[in-house]
Amino acid sequence: MEDFEFFFLVRLGLRLYQLVTPTITAIQAKGLSIGEVLRKVELLKTAALAQSQNAPFRQLWLDCVTEAEELGLEEPRLKRAIRKPAKLREAGDDVGQPKTPEDV
DSSP states (O other): OOOHHHHHHHHHHHHHHHHHHHHHHHTTSTTOOHHHHHHHHHHHHHHHHHHTSHHHHHHHHHHHHHHHHHHTOOOOOOOOOOOOOGGGOOTTTTTTOOSSGGGO
16 A cells, blocks of 8 residues: 555545445435435436535545545656557557646
């Protein structure tokens, strides 16, 4: 667990689990119609998308970086960019490579 990526993914998984658990519990109740279940799932989808927006994700990232420093874990870093073989590459294939680990 000395790897930042592992630490971050565990924290992200925990955040998603906390987000999903109430909905999973709620849709297991007796007497729910399919419409009610679909509404609850749609609310979960909206909440998950809101978490992926800049402010909540940025806060999670900053918390993870701070805690990783306190625990003495290595700093976040980008993995080496993997390029397609030349014969499979098209113009502009390398566009979109992240500039920082947070952009991944």
